[in-house]
Amino acid sequence: MKKLKLKEAAFVNVLVIDDHKMVRDGLKLMLQSLNRWMPFKVVDAETAESAMTKIGKENFELIILDYRLPGLSGADVVYRILRFKPLAKILVLSSYDELAYIQSMIDAGAKGYVLKSIEPAEMFKAIKTILSGNVYYCSEVAVKLINAAGDTALKIDKAKKLLTRREIEVLRMIAMEMTNEEIAKKLFIAKRTIDSHRQNLIHKLHVKNTVGLVKVAYQLDLITG
Incomplete structure (x- = not known):
């Protein structure tokens, strides 16, 4: 993997939103393992409310969230984030591969959708692609x-x-x-x-x-x- 050149920030500030601690911790470990190519600072949130509070306090280059959170759909969360931060780059990481879920997140404004079964190398590729201003879908979603x-x-x-x-x-x-x-x-x-x-x-x-x-x-x- 090629090292990504960061023009301004010394690290990429990422917010991970998922109600499962194991997923949040796993993503943190995975992103930290990629620090050789791209330094990450990872903040996590268990609920949409907690996430919105953190988004109000600091800027995130990337927001990674699951489709389903307690009390809200992922699409609702995306709408709320983009109303508050219209330029936010959001990547969906989910186990839901049904077309209706995928389409609802894209329609809400998410820049990418990948499944939790993907390999770390593809996750890194998705992150680089979205940070570069493009969209990214894993192959199953794209098909x-x-x-x-x-x-x-x-x-x-x-x-x-x-x-x-x-x-x-x-x-x-x-x-x-x-x-x-x-x-x-x-x-x-x-x-x-x-x-x-x-x-x-x-x-x-x-x-x-x-x-x-x-x-x-x-x-x-x-x-x-």
Whole structure:
């Protein structure tokens, strides 16, 4: 992992909101283990009320919260935070993977949504992405959002947010039954680069193999797009 250059603060001030102490403590340990690449100061809160009090007293570069908190949904908490701090960057870390929960948090203004099953390396990637001003969804969440799009144009638009232009190009060629060697020759790049793109696609789209990639390509109408 590359060290992130911080322009102003000596550390990234993070607020973790979760009603389970084990989760809060686990996140603290994980973030502290990443201090070599990005120094963190971690503050935690068990309830929305406690979180709002702390948000009123200091600024946080990032707020990480669960979907469900005592007495409130995560979406309600996001709305409350953004009314008070409109520029707050909020990352949802939850075990809830249902589309309705995901969409409600995004609609409320969260900048990212990841599942508690992700690896620390991906959590770090999500944090870096959101701190850089972009959105981040883990692969399982991203695929649900893509598949939920009502028409082809929307699906392709969502896919473009998840995949790079080159990855979409490679995915289309994979679905056309082209080998890695043929794709490399067509795109004038090394075969090992295509191998890397294929593995990235499998990871991002949360499929097991080439058959899964082809299915996604057809769902996105990339063959005729």
